Amino acid sequence: MTVEEIRSQFPALAQQVYGKPLVYLDNAATAQRPLAVLEKERTLASTVNANIHRAVHKLAADATEEYERTREIVADFLNAESPKEIVFTSGTTMSINLVASCFGEAFIGEGDEIIVSVAEHHSNIVPWQLLCQRKKAELKVLEIDEFGGLQVETLQKLISQRTKIIAISHISNVLGLVNPVQEIIRIAHHNGIPVLVDGAQGSIHAKVDVQELDCDFYAFSGHKVYGATGTGVLYGKKKWLEAMPPYMGGGEMIETVRFSGTTFAPVPGKFEAGTQNFNAVPTLQEALRLARQFQEDPEVAQREWAITHYLLEALTADPRIHLFGVPRGTQVKVPLFSFTVEGAHHEDLALILDKMGIAARSGQMCAEPLMDRFGVTGMLRISFAPYNTMEEAEYFVKSLNKAIAMLI
Amino acid sequence: MSLEEKKQAVIEEFSMYDEWLDKYEYLIELGKALEAYPEEQKTEEKLIKGCQSLRADSDAIITKGIISLLISVYSGRTPAEIAADDFGFIDQIGLKENLSPTRANGLVSMIDTIKWVANDTAAKEKMADQVGHDDVVIPGSTGNLSENVLTAEDVAALQPLYADVILALKQVYDPEIPVNIYDLGLIYELNIDKDRKVSIVMTFTAPNCPMADEVMHEVEDSVKRVPGVTGCSIELTFEPVWDRSMLSEEARVDLGLDYEEDDYGKLS
Numbered sequence: 251m252t253v254e255e256i257r258s259q260f261p262a263l264a265q266q267v268y269g270k271p272l273v274y275l276d277n278a279a280t281a282q283r284p285l286a287v288l289e290k291e292r293t294l295a296s297t298v299n300a301n302i303h304r305a306v307h308k309l310a311a312d313a314t315e316e317y318e319r320t321r322e323i324v325a326d327f328l329n330a331e332s333p334k335e336i337v338f339t340s341g342t343t344m345s346i347n348l349v350a351s352c353f354g355e356a357f358i359g360e361g362d363e364i365i366v367s368v369a370e371h372h373s374n375i376v377p378w379q380l381l382c383q384r385k386k387a388e389l390k391v392l393e394i395d396e397f398g399g400l401q402v403e404t405l406q407k408l409i410s411q412r413t414k415i416i417a418i419s420h421i422s423n424v425l426g427l428v429n430p431v432q433e434i435i436r437i438a439h440h441n442g443i444p445v446l447v448d449g450a451q452g453s454i455h456a457k458v459d460v461q462e463l464d465c466d467f468y469a470f471s472g473h474k475v476y477g478a479t480g481t482g483v484l485y486g487k488k489k490w491l492e493a494m495p496p497y498m499g500g501g502e503m504i505e506t507v508r509f510s511g512t513t514f515a516p517v518p519g520k521f522e523a524g525t526q527n528f529n530a531v532p533t534l535q536e537a538l539r540l541a542r543q544f545q546e547d548p549e550v551a552q553r554e555w556a557i558t559h560y561l562l563e564a565l566t567a568d569p570r571i572h573l574f575g576v577p578r579g580t581q582v583k584v585p586l587f588s589f590t591v592e593g594a595h596h597e598d599l600a601l602i603l604d605k606m607g608i609a610a611r612s613g614q615m616c617a618e619p620l621m622d623r624f625g626v627t628g629m630l631r632i633s634f635a636p637y638n639t640m641e642e643a644e645y646f647v648k649s650l651n652k653a654i655a656m657l658i
Numbered sequence: 659m660s661l662e663e664k665k666q667a668v669i670e671e672f673s674m675y676d677e678w679l680d681k682y683e684y685l686i687e688l689g690k691a692l693e694a695y696p697e698e699q700k701t702e703e704k705l706i707k708g709c710q711s712l713r714a715d716s717d718a719i720i721t722k723g724i725i726s727l728l729i730s731v732y733s734g735r736t737p738a739e740i741a742a743d744d745f746g747f748i749d750q751i752g753l754k755e756n757l758s759p760t761r762a763n764g765l766v767s768m769i770d771t772i773k774w775v776a777n778d779t780a781a782k783e784k785m786a787d788q789v790g791h792d793d794v795v796i797p798g799s800t801g802n803l804s805e806n807v808l809t810a811e812d813v814a815a816l817q818p819l820y821a822d823v824i825l826a827l828k829q830v831y832d833p834e835i836p837v838n839i840y841d842l843g844l845i846y847e848l849n850i851d852k853d854r855k856v857s858i859v860m861t862f863t864a865p866n867c868p869m870a871d872e873v874m875h876e877v878e879d880s881v882k883r884v885p886g887v888t889g890c891s892i893e894l895t896f897e898p899v900w901d902r903s904m905l906s907e908e909a910r911v912d913l914g915l916d917y918e919e920d921d922y923g924k925l926s
């Protein structure tokens with residue numbers, strides 16, 4: 251697909267801001283949505299709008315079919331063994347909270363340990379902190395080196411008899427480096443410890459195969475892969491999902507309810523209490539189809555590589571700029587760049603770039619421990635999607651230089 | 659120039675710039691000039707200190723530009739004049755709506771602090787007039803009067819520390835109620851003196867609380883761990899006796915109390 255063909259599918263990209271063409275470089279926060287997804291949501295809301303899994307009438311049956319077909323498509327997208335291993339949530343945050351809460355309830359007690367990395371998003375830190383507070387367990391932290399690479403060689407030492415789960419991001423939302431999750435999972439499993447992979451960024455850029463990874467849980471958000479907001483996925487190995495207690499109580503997650511006691515629906519229904527987001531979830535059918543198409547298209551890969559290469563050059567050649575997350579050796583970097591500029595505050599830069607039409611992110615990026623690790627109060631981040639062009643990357647570099655000149 | 663005239667002058671100045679980047683250029687210039695402001699003068703300028711004590715955005719030059727703008731408008735005005743002002747001119751020059759939402763919030767909190775300092779100073783001046791002293795002692799402080807006098811600058815500079823101490827207090831929970839002691843309303847007084855010593859007057863929900871000692875220790879530990887705090891003393895009181903009306907809004911929601919009370923309200 252040419253980039254023009256891709257762009258024509260995303261109506262939001264055609265707009266102007268402050269009289270300038272929009273250059274959307276905040277894709278790591280949320281991606282724009284293609285026509286197929288927008289159309290799907292509208293069609294669902296205006297035709298098969300009925301609550302799923304309940305009534306026998308035609309609309310309810312059709313809506314349920316749309317919802318359950320999506321489960322199959324998601325299972326296929328992740329190469330899960332069975333659709334029963336796919337739980338729909340509101341997003342990555344809820345997926346991780348669900349595991350922290352339910353896995354924690356079943357398997358974590360006083361004095362047990364959980365390992366996360368210092369480069370995690372708050373959503374993969376705070377749920378575990380809350381669990382540790384509840385259970386009097388301890389949170390241990392895997393460190394990174396100065397380039398942003400995980401110190402996997404220290405993992406074995408961090409692991410103890412009491413380690414019960416390791417939670418790690420596939421790709422950091424700040425550093426943009428693909429973490430050696432396969433290696434981490436191998437070490438963890440060698441010690442009999444399950445691993446949760448936060449795939450909020452990882453699900454976007456490369457094909458995910460949960461069987462090949464052999465991860466125990468994989469979490470991602472629909473809106474970052476071109477789907478509707480409020481959709482999310484938790485993949486969990488069946489043996490874990492079955493061993494975990496339910497998350498919320500309510501309708502549809504039950505088998506029988508008596509005041510003497512209640513039995514629960516088989517997985518994944520046990521974890522989907524209450525009315526589900528049935529107008530939004532089926533947009534994942536279209537979103538994941540497109541995401542997969544992007545992931546398999548050599549033209550897209552070529553452009554992505556060229557943009558990454560160009561920006562790596564541009565941002566490391568300028569001595570005023572400090573780039574965080576520099577790939578070394580065979581490490582893969584996705585087109586996501588966080589950096590600081592000496593003498594120019596990240597928020598000032600973002601404000602000026604905004605007026606030039608560029609949507610960039612500034613601040614802590616929901617990763618305060620990582621900001622502390624590097625001794626900064628915040629960074630500027632740009633993140634690219636397959637609809638971004640090389641011209642936009644060049645315009646960004648030019649605009650950044652202009653903004654720096656204004657400030658210094 | 660009166661406050662109104664000065665505000666009009668700023669509004670006119672801003673209307674000259676069509677392009678947003680030009681407005682930013684102007685603010686950056688103001689921000690840089692503020693950076694170069696001599697230390698000695700800063701202490702004389704109440705508003706600068708008040709503004710600069712806001713930590714979050716103080717490194718950002720455009721924020722400094724806005725601070726500088728506010729100073730040029732409000733410095734030299736009486737606290738009563740500032741306290742009565744609605745700060746609406748910021749909207750008129752388009753700053754509030756055109757800055758990013760997070761930044762706009764920073765701007766709002768900056769204005770709140772200026773108003774807070776102004777209100778506080780105005781109130782103290784009023785008290786001083788009534789008592790007949792120049793300096794006014796913060797209520798609750800003891801010991802040598804002159805040493806404990808806080809100026810408006812001190813109060814503003816201590817603001818971030820107050821926020822941190824409150825956060826620390828919110829980490830301490832009543833052992834029997836799933837609400838932190840701050841939102842429960844157990845803290846009657848919180849004062850931080852010039853030496854950054856914290857003094858707290860607190861109570862318990864019941865006079866014979868068996869966990870009182872343990873909770874007080876926890877409060878002390880939690881407060882002492884706050885960076886910048888040099889000490890913490892706690893005084894226990896049961897005057898007035900704690901009741902439900904002292905719960906914060908948050909705590910009421912957590913405990914589901916509003917519903918109950920509404921229900922009673924309807925019945926009676």
